[in-house]
Amino acid sequence: MLPVFLFASGIEYSPELLRYIGDRWGDKGQKNVLNWNQFILAQQSLPRLHSSKLQIEHDELIADNLFWNRIPYFTDKAHWGIDDYWATPIETLGSNGGDCEDYSIGKYFTLKSLGIPIQKLRIVYVRARTRNEPHMVLAYYPEPDADPFILDNLTNQILPASKRTDLDPIFSFNDDDLWSEGQNIASSLNDEGRWSEDTQFISGKSSQIRLWRDLLAKMALEQTF
């Protein structure tokens, strides 16, 4: 089962998982993975200059984007030997390489463990107009009907979507796309149509997207090490 990050805390690695990472990718991979946890813990303990939640979240977006964009870019074919492979954050960090969806996945789960409601996050299939190739980014919606901010591995800058004319959105999803009982979008909104402050978000059952489903299964497997 996928761990549920209701309240911010670090990522826990079992000694077996760490040994496995060490065996597979060496000390550097292990260090990268441990760094991720330290990054999350550091973000949580950071003294916040702003009182507004939105501003805190915005700071976290910037840090998250920078943290993941340091990972070198490789195509799946070059890195994993298959055409399309969605790696778990641990795989991306351990192997120290990834492509656009691996960045988006890593950023998504980092923000999730920092406590940002997943309703605000969507992984988006886009067309990169300048390169004219399929691409994937993470969108952050401060409010449901707001202009989202885009976390992209092509740029360390976080811009509103309206400024990213180079991206053409095609399809988006997140954990929440699968309706789970007693918890749908309507009930997590307050009277003003804003996200409720005390909303508890839980992940969905399973996804309609095969690769996403496989990814969640792999992450669950990592937890059993």
Add this chain to the structure above:
Amino acid sequence: MTMFKQIFIGISLGFLFLVAGIELIYVNNARTYIQEQLASHSQDASTSLSMVLSSSISDGDIVRAETIVNAMFDRGYYQSILIINTRGDTLIRKNLPSTPTALPAWFISHIRLETPPTESMISKGWTQLGRVIVTSSPQLAYLQLWHTMVGVSFWLLGFYFIALLGLYFFLKNIFKPLKEIEQVAQAICERDFRIVKAKPKTSELSEVVKAINTLSTKISSIIESDINTVNQLRYEANTDALTKLDNRRSFEQQFKNNLDNQTDIGSGVLFLVQIANFMEFNFAKGYISGDSLLKLTASTISSTWKERNFIRSRINGATFAIAAFNLSHDEAADFGLAICEHLNHDINLRAYELEITFGCGATYFRNGNVTLGGLMGEADMAMLQSVSSGNNSLVLLDYKADPDDGDMGSIFWMQFIEKALNEDRLTFLAQPAIGFKDSSRLQFEMLGRIIAENGELIPASTFMPMAIRHNLNTLVDKKLIQKIFHFMNKKIEITGQIAINLSIRSIHDYEFMSWLTSFLTSHSDVARRTVFEFTEFGFVEDLDYMRKFIEKIRRLGSNFAVDNFGLHRSAFDYLQTLRPAYIKLSPIFIKDLLQNHASQFFISSVVSITKPLEIGIIAHSIEHEESLELLKKLGVAGYQGYATGIPRLID
């Protein structure tokens, strides 16, 4: 419950569970599959709707959006379609009214198809506009599941019943020998050493059959060889070596026993046949010819009146004694004439140089106070008359022992018995038989008595022959049985076996038999304790009838026993076929037991043969206390009538 039933029920229940399990798994799989189909179907619907609705919603054209939704919804596959905006406000809501279903309520409530709502986001570019929430309608799926279930049930039940039918015949076939084994086992318990004829294919059963058959054959062959030995010894002791007829000892034993047994003997004839000039013949022709003449005479006598049982013996030299019982005077005369005629024909046809003369004298008697000595004297006189007449013809005299016992006496007895029956002056005495082992009572023998007008008790041995002669025996037997049963029902403190003497004539009476059957049926408590005793002489004439009678009364819980056992040639053979409850030895063997080693040997032979058949032996008419000790030592089970066992009234 029989093993067959238990196994059949067990396996068919197992089958039923299996079939129910298969059905359950099948329906559950179908349900899971259909449910996944429904979920994927509604997800597809919501995804495609979200794409189509994107421009209408962003333009705020709700009417157009609703038209699109209607087109989708009206296909009837959806329970509800809901469009909400990002604030959660409902833009469009479509709900299928709940329609009554033809399916049974229990089916829907047990199968319960979950149709979770599926969502898709409506967006235009980066802007989220709202969500489509679609729920599939399970109605069609329920219908499909129902048909699947009914169809599967039909087929499975069909296969189930075919399997049961197959199982039934399969088990029946395996168990067929078991039925026969069971019957043979029961027969062996009743000392009927049969064998199982079936040859079961099942190895265990075949071993059982082998064991039973070996055991049964072994025991019955042991019994058989004992019987053969005894028969051989008896034959040697009782047979005249030359003519193979009975010897004098055997003749006298049989004759006396029959005379003692007046209940079954109404009348009789005794012939004495003597070859008058035998000494002369012997001198003239030599002993070898003399012997062959005697043999010829014997075989001629034996072959006369083949269809009837009679005693034939060579009592000494050239004298033969022939006796037949229960026949009319005319029949006796015909029998005598036939003997004479045959002898004349056979002997003198041989064209011996010397003409053979013989005497044939006879005495006809009715029961009453007759003795063997008296009869022999009378017959001897008749034979001398015949010899002196010189023409080899029959002289038949009527024996009158007691002048009171003439026709007048006979009519007196008839009226006496009828009056006693009418006035209910019939009673009975009980005489216990005591076991040697622990001096406990083995049984009570019930002895019928008529109370004469002067209060005297007339024993059955006196009035029964008269009752038989006047066909009153069935009335007397009925009355006695009724009285005894009535008494036993009242005196419940008297437990154990009771023995009742029945005349053989009564059980050949159809009306009496149907009465007895229904009487025993309706008094089964006493019937189960009752043993009917018959004298050996009475029933050996018709063993087949007796066997049927015994089967009949055994079904009703009663049993059968033999009185005056041991004199008939077939005595040991019917022990095996009729398997009496016990036998009472003929008094002939008891009277001079202490001196007579032949009797002692006979009794110990009877003991060794009856032991494996579990037939008890009771001795009566014991005169000396020493005899008791000896009988006990020989292995007799009990005794009757000495000192303590005097018959007494018990009511």
